[in-house]
Amino acid sequence: MHQAKTKASAEALLALDRAHAWHPYGSISAQQPLFPVRSASGCRIKLADGRELVDGMASWWSAIHGYNHPALNAAIGEQLTDMAHVMFGGLTHEPAARLCATLAALTPTGLDRVFLSDSGSVSVEVAIKMALQFQQARGKPEKHRLLALRGGYHGDTLGAMSVCDPVTGMHQLFANTLPQQLFAEKPRCRFGQPATDADMANITNLIKQHHHEMAAVIIEPIVQGAGGMYFYSADYLAKLHAVCQQYDVLLIADEVATGFGRTGKLFACEHAGISPDILCLGKALTGGMMTLAATLCTDIIARTICDHAPGAFMHGPTFMGNPLACATALCSIELLLQSDWPANIQRIAQQLQQGLAPAADIVGVADVRTLGAIGVIELEQPVDMMQWQPALVDAGVWVRPFGKLVYVMPPYIISNDELDRLCHAMVSVTRQQLEQR
Ligand SMILES: *Cc1c(COP(=O)(O)O)cnc(C)c1O
Numbered sequence: 001m002h003q004a005k006t007k008a009s010a011e012a013l014l015a016l017d018r019a020h021a022w023h024p025y026g027s028i029s030a031q032q033p034l035f036p037v038r039s040a041s042g043c044r045i046k047l048a049d050g051r052e053l054v055d056g057m058a059s060w061w062s063a064i065h066g067y068n069h070p071a072l073n074a075a076i077g078e079q080l081t082d083m084a085h086v087m088f089g090g091l092t093h094e095p096a097a098r099l100c101a102t103l104a105a106l107t108p109t110g111l112d113r114v115f116l117s118d119s120g121s122v123s124v125e126v127a128i129k130m131a132l133q134f135q136q137a138r139g140k141p142e143k144h145r146l147l148a149l150r151g152g153y154h155g156d157t158l159g160a161m162s163v164c165d166p167v168t169g170m171h172q173l174f175a176n177t178l179p180q181q182l183f184a185e186k187p188r189c190r191f192g193q194p195a196t197d198a199d200m201a202n203i204t205n206l207i208k209q210h211h212h213e214m215a216a217v218i219i220e221p222i223v224q225g226a227g228g229m230y231f232y233s234a235d236y237l238a239k240l241h242a243v244c245q246q247y248d249v250l251l252i253a254d255e256v257a258t259g260f261g262r263t264g265k266l267f268a269c270e271h272a273g274i275s276p277d278i279l280c281l282g283k284a285l286t287g288g289m290m291t292l293a294a295t296l297c298t299d300i301i302a303r304t305i306c307d308h309a310p311g312a313f314m315h316g317p318t319f320m321g322n323p324l325a326c327a328t329a330l331c332s333i334e335l336l337l338q339s340d341w342p343a344n345i346q347r348i349a350q351q352l353q354q355g356l357a358p359a360a361d362i363v364g365v366a367d368v369r370t371l372g373a374i375g376v377i378e379l380e381q382p383v384d385m386m387q388w389q390p391a392l393v394d395a396g397v398w399v400r401p402f403g404k405l406v407y408v409m410p411p412y413i414i415s416n417d418e419l420d421r422l423c424h425a426m427v428s429v430t431r432q433q434l435e436q437r
Contacts, residue, residue, distance in 0.1 A: 010036045065413055108274065116321045122157065125315075128252075130278055145213050187199065187233060216252050281296070356377060364434035
């Protein structure tokens with residue numbers, strides 16, 4: 001009886017969804033497989049049909065402490081008894097003020113001013129506006145363009161889209177609307193390798209040629225995420241930072257995906273020992289509980305903007321500094337810092353490396369790579385989601401491939417057994433899918 005009722009309600013839910021909801025990058029015509037979730041706890045996602053999946057996605061890099069964590073739940077509950085939200089214009093409160101101070105202290109030196117917003121894309125918009133307003137304030141309005149890397153991803157809003165990869169991004173579709181930015185080749189030197197003069201030549205030349213019209217360079221440090229799950233040289237990043245300084249161009253580090261330990265350092269910039277001028281944070285900021293993002297900048301940038309007309313930074317989201325989100329972020333950061341997270345990321349890194357290695361021998365696999373708590377199987381051809389997604393679910397894991405990439409970045413609390421299941425499922429489904437063709 002209970003089974004039947006559950007099944008019917010899952011079907012009803014699917015029907016409602018199919019009738020009215022839109023999903024990320026979704027088509028309402030070509031329907032993709034869709035799995036109703038009943039609940040999620042720890043590193044497990046429980047489907048409405050009773051199946052339990054080991055989670056390899058951390059809900060797009062964010063749920064680093066897993067789901068339904070008692071401390072995070074309690075942090076929201078406690079804040080709720082004070083207030084869910086008040087406007088941040090003219091008012092302040094402990095969660096926001098403490099969070100800004102905490103982020104300033106944790107991030108690379110010099111990033112002392114924090115602008116809170118609602119999502120990673122908005123944190124990138126804010127970063128771009130900071131760079132532009134800074135250049136205007138110091139009397140260099142001609143420095144208004146950005147330079148980004150091919151293969152990058154910075155979000156889905158218009159400004160952020162303009163700096164995403166020009167081929168895989170949405171430039172063609174919105175070409176008449178998007179600002180025309182500059183693009184450097186994707187770094188060829190991989191993580192762990194030095195960056196030679198040849199590796200630096202393209203981006204250095206672009207900066208040399210265009211610095212007079214360039215406000216900032218924006219990059220994802222070390223890991224290009226949604227644009228290709230690609231890991232590049234820390235030496236490249238360090239050298240790029242030096243070139244930016246030499247030519248009076250700001251460096252914006254988009255750590256929306258890499259922030260909070262994912263790559264083995266608290267922030268990926270630390271691999272190169274650099275402090276960017278502007279830093280974007282999001283995704284794991286609240287441990288995947290609430291939507292919140294932050295853009296940090298140096299004191300010089302903040303003061304220059306505010307000491308010139310119009311005398312303020314021109315941005316102000318309605319839900320800025322949402323107390324529930326800020327209290328949750330403080331709790332998530334405390335949970336992370338209390339744990340021996342470097343050793344834990346190391347543990348996950350080793351298991352991913354060992355567990356995914358057998359995939360390298362499968363015909364049709366182009367590359368297998370890992371860095372920190374990120375594991376990637378890159379294929380020669382894009383996956384067919386109609387086939388792959390159900391096969392992965394049948395194998396007991398929640399892994400969501402895109403394009404040629406079958407990848408995971410699991411919650412940090414994942415056990416060795418669960419990691420084993422995850423890697424085993426990824427390799428066996430890859431083998432099964434590629435050998436079928
Ligand atoms: C996900 C992501 C964004 C966009 O964040 P949203 O919260 O989806 O708006 C921006 N930059 C990077 C590097 C990301 O991975």
